[in-house]
Amino acid sequence: xxxxxSRLAACAEQWSMAxxxxxxxxxxxxxxxxxxxxxxxxxxSSSLNVKTLEKFATHLGDPASWPDGLxxxxxxxxxxxxxxxxxxxxxxxxxxxxxGSTGQTDHASTxxxxxxx
Numbered sequence: 220x221x222x223x224x225s226r227l228a229a230c231a232e233q234w235s236m237a238x239x240x241x242x243x244x245x246x247x248x249x250x251x252x253x254x255x256x257x258x259x260x261x262x263x264s265s266s267l268n269v270k271t272l273e274k275f276a277t278h279l280g281d282p283a284s285w286p287d288g289l290x291x292x293x294x295x296x297x298x299x300x301x302x303x304x305x306x307x308x309x310x311x312x313x314x315x316x317x318x319g320s321t322g323q324t325d326h327a328s329t330x331x332x333x334x335x336x
Contacts, residue, residue, distance in 0.1 A: 224260055224267055226297045230279050231257060233291050250278045276301040 235241050247256030251271055259265055280298035282288040290298075 221263075223272060223297075223300065224265075226293075226300065227267070227272065227275055228257065228260070230275070230291075230294045230297045233294060234279060234284070237286055237291075250274050272301045 231243050231246055234246055235243055238245075243257040244254040248254040250256075251274060253259070260267060276298045278284055279294050280290055282290055285291075
């Protein structure tokens, strides 16, 4: 799940920059109830559970979580990987762009599916 951890960290950084460099501890407390969440998962031996990934995907995929109401494409891709389908929030002011098939195996979705079983 290290790919999903790194994707989550990158999305969190985007959220931080969109919120005038808000500390990641604010996002961790808001979503996971843990201000030390991002410091804790930075350790190579740390792990994430599917429920936590889904909480972050739901929060970050919500246009209301972004000052301009637009969910960045990298975040949309993270949500897709976690949920296994394109994520379009009910209040989304924009549509997801369709991406062409790369022919590559979606390893991150496989990781989430395996974690669920």
